Amino acid sequence: MQQSAVTVKGWADIPPAVLGRREHDDGKPSITYRSAGDRYLLVEYGPMEFDLTLNFYVHSVEAKLEEVGLDGLVETSPGFRSMLVSYDAATVKPTDLVRELDAVHDDLPGVDGLVLPSRLFRLPACFDDSQSRQAVERYARSIRPDAPNCVNDNNIDYTLQYNGLRDLDELVEHVTATDLWTGFIGFFPGLPFMFPVDPRHVLFAPKYNPTRTWTAEGAIGLGGPCYSIYPVESPGGYQLIGRTLPIFDPQQRNPIFAEDPIMVKPGDRIRFHQVSEDELLDTFARVHTGEYEYQVEDGTLDVAAHLAWSAQHREEAEEWARIRDSAAAVTEVP
Amino acid sequence: MTIEVLQPGIQTTVQDYPGRVGLMSRGFFPAGAMDHLALRLGNALVGNEPGDAALEVALGKAKLRFDRAAVVALTGATVEATVDGEPVPSWQAVEVPAGGELRLGIAKGPGFRVYIAVAGGIDVPEVFGARATYTMGALGGVEGRALRKGDVLPVGEPRRASRGSLDQSRLPAYVNEWDLEVVPGPHASEEFLAEEDVALLFTRQWTVDRNSNRTGIRLDAQRLTWARSNGGIAGGHPSNILDNGYPVGGINLNGDTPVILGPDGPTSGGFVVVAVVAHASMWKLGQMRPGADKITLRPVSVEQAQALADEQNALVEEVRAA
Numbered sequence: 001m002q003q004s005a006v007t008v009k010g011w012a013d014i015p016p017a018v019l020g021r022r023e024h025d026d027g028k029p030s031i032t033y034r035s036a037g038d039r040y041l042l043v044e045y046g047p048m049e050f051d052l053t054l055n056f057y058v059h060s061v062e063a064k065l066e067e068v069g070l071d072g073l074v075e076t077s078p079g080f081r082s083m084l085v086s087y088d089a090a091t092v093k094p095t096d097l098v099r100e101l102d103a104v105h106d107d108l109p110g111v112d113g114l115v116l117p118s119r120l121f122r123l124p125a126c127f128d129d130s131q132s133r134q135a136v137e138r139y140a141r142s143i144r145p146d147a148p149n150c151v152n153d154n155n156i157d158y159t160l161q162y163n164g165l166r167d168l169d170e171l172v173e174h175v176t177a178t179d180l181w182t183g184f185i186g187f188f189p190g191l192p193f194m195f196p197v198d199p200r201h202v203l204f205a206p207k208y209n210p211t212r213t214w215t216a217e218g219a220i221g222l223g224g225p226c227y228s229i230y231p232v233e234s235p236g237g238y239q240l241i242g243r244t245l246p247i248f249d250p251q252q253r254n255p256i257f258a259e260d261p262i263m264v265k266p267g268d269r270i271r272f273h274q275v276s277e278d279e280l281l282d283t284f285a286r287v288h289t290g291e292y293e294y295q296v297e298d299g300t301l302d303v304a305a306h307l308a309w310s311a312q313h314r315e316e317a318e319e320w321a322r323i324r325d326s327a328a329a330v331t332e333v334p
Numbered sequence: 335m336t337i338e339v340l341q342p343g344i345q346t347t348v349q350d351y352p353g354r355v356g357l358m359s360r361g362f363f364p365a366g367a368m369d370h371l372a373l374r375l376g377n378a379l380v381g382n383e384p385g386d387a388a389l390e391v392a393l394g395k396a397k398l399r400f401d402r403a404a405v406v407a408l409t410g411a412t413v414e415a416t417v418d419g420e421p422v423p424s425w426q427a428v429e430v431p432a433g434g435e436l437r438l439g440i441a442k443g444p445g446f447r448v449y450i451a452v453a454g455g456i457d458v459p460e461v462f463g464a465r466a467t468y469t470m471g472a473l474g475g476v477e478g479r480a481l482r483k484g485d486v487l488p489v490g491e492p493r494r495a496s497r498g499s500l501d502q503s504r505l506p507a508y509v510n511e512w513d514l515e516v517v518p519g520p521h522a523s524e525e526f527l528a529e530e531d532v533a534l535l536f537t538r539q540w541t542v543d544r545n546s547n548r549t550g551i552r553l554d555a556q557r558l559t560w561a562r563s564n565g566g567i568a569g570g571h572p573s574n575i576l577d578n579g580y581p582v583g584g585i586n587l588n589g590d591t592p593v594i595l596g597p598d599g600p601t602s603g604g605f606v607v608v609a610v611v612a613h614a615s616m617w618k619l620g621q622m623r624p625g626a627d628k629i630t631l632r633p634v635s636v637e638q639a640q641a642l643a644d645e646q647n648a649l650v651e652e653v654r655a656a
Contacts, residue, residue: 011536014633016518017520038643048567048568081576188601226577234470250461250471
C-alpha cells in the first residue's frame, strides 16, 4: 500500500502524542508527557532502560501526587518508568494538567536521598511445574505451534537459551539469589511487577507473540527484566518458569488477606526459595484453609545504600550482562 | 422485589457505569457495561440514575421471572422479546406484571449485547465501590460470575415513575461495519511507528476476531514496518516496551496482533499503545460481533472526542429528564 501518513483522513490535523519534554537535572530523570486518548496522559521518566532508580523516582512522584492532589486528576497508574494519569476532561485541559504536573516535579528532590518503605515476603516456589507446562502445551497446540519459546512444551528451555544458562539449576540460582523489588501493581488485580535488586542476577526474556489465553493462578513469569506472579487465572505474555502461592483472594480465606485481598504493595520485596511441586501444592491448600502463615518482615529500601552496594558489584554485573547479551543476540525472538 | 433467572443465556452479568474507578494502580480496570450508552439510556427510560446496575446479556436468549410488577426497558442489540408471550418493543419502558416472565430471543445482529434495565436497579452489594461484575477478579455482581439458572437478583426501590421512550431517530446506529473514533495513543509517534504503519493502521478494515470478549477485542494479525528493529531491553519485538499503565480502550500492538482493551482488560503491560478509543465510542466495542464484524479506525482529536462525550451525555440527560 503506497500511502503516506498524511493521506490518513484527520490524522495530519491531530496534534502529536508528545505534549512536552524536560531534560534530566539535579538527580532527577528526564520527563516526556504523552497524550493517551481523551482522558489520560502518560508521563515517562528517563530513557527506556532497566534502571531501578527510575522506578524509585516514580514511587516518590506517586507519594507526592497523593499528598498534594491536583484538580481534575482522577487516578494514577504507575509503570516501571512511567505513570498513566487519568483526568476528568470536564475539569481540566490536558495541557494545563501537564503544566501542573511539571510544577510537582519541580518541587521534588532527586532520588539519591530516598528511603522507601519496603516489606520483605519470603515465598516458596517450584520451578518447571506441571501447570506452567500445561499452559505452554495448550498454547502450542491451539494458538501458535511454531513458537520458538514453546519448544518441548515449556518456556524453560527457551529462557535458558536466551540467557546463556546451562540448566534449570542455574536459572533457579539466579531467581532465588536476589530480592525482587515490586515496581508497581497492574495487569490484573494485585499482580506485582518485580525487578531483581541485585544486578548480578538480572535475567531477560522476550514476551509471547501473540499472548497466551490461559495461565494458572500463582504462576511465575519473566518478561523483559521483569518477574510477575499471576494472581488469578488469566491471559498472559511472560515466559512461565514456575509457580508460587496465592497473592490475591477476594474470599479472604487466609489472615494475610484479612485487611486487603491484594497481598503485595508497590515497594514490597519478594524473595523466592525453591520447594518441590508436592510441597508447594500442599502449602497452597493450607493457604486456603487459613493454616499457612505467610513469612513477611517490615523494612525499608535506602536508595543511596542500594546504589553504593550496586557500584561495588558493577564489574561482576557487567561481565554477566556480556554473557547474557551474547546468548540473546543469537536466539530467535517469538 | 426480586428477579429469578430461569434461563441465563451464554453470558449474562450485572453491570453498571462507570464501574470501579480509582483502582487502576491496584490492577483493576473499571469493568461496567461494555455498551455504556445502551445501559445509561435503558436506565434513563425506567427512571433510574444512568449509572445504576442492570443486566448485560451477550447474544440474548434469556428468561427471567419477576415476583412483583416491574417496569423494564430493553436496549442494545435488537432482539425479539416477549412478556408472558406478548411481544414487547425495545428502547421504551414496558410493564411486567407480578409473576410475569420476560423472554429474550437470540440477538441476530447487528449488535451483540442486550441490556435489561429495571426500575429501581439491580441491588446486589457494592464491592470496591461498584456493583459491576468483574469476572477476572471474581468479584461484584453475583459472586463475581455470569448468572446461572436459579439465581435470584434483588431489585431496589424505584426512584420515580417513568414511562420513557426514545425516538427512533435518536437511537445509536448498530451496524456490522463499524467506524470507531480513536485518539492517538502515547506511542503513536515516529520513535515507534513508520509512516506507512500509520497509513495502514488507520485505513485498512479490520475483522473482529472470534476470541474477543469483555477483556478485549482482538483484530487480525498484521505485520508492520516499525521505526525500530526491536524492543531493546523490553523484549525482542519492536512492539515491546518496559511495562506501563494502559488506558481503557487503548489499542495495543500485542506483537503483530492489535487488541482493543475492553472494560475487563489488563491495567498494564509491555506493548505499545498506538491509539485509544474515544470514551464516547467505547459502547461500540460492546456491540461488535466476534468473528464477524469489521472495523475501520477513524482518528479524531482529544477535543473532538470530548465533544462526542458531551453530546452523548446530553442525550442521556434529555431522556432522563423527559
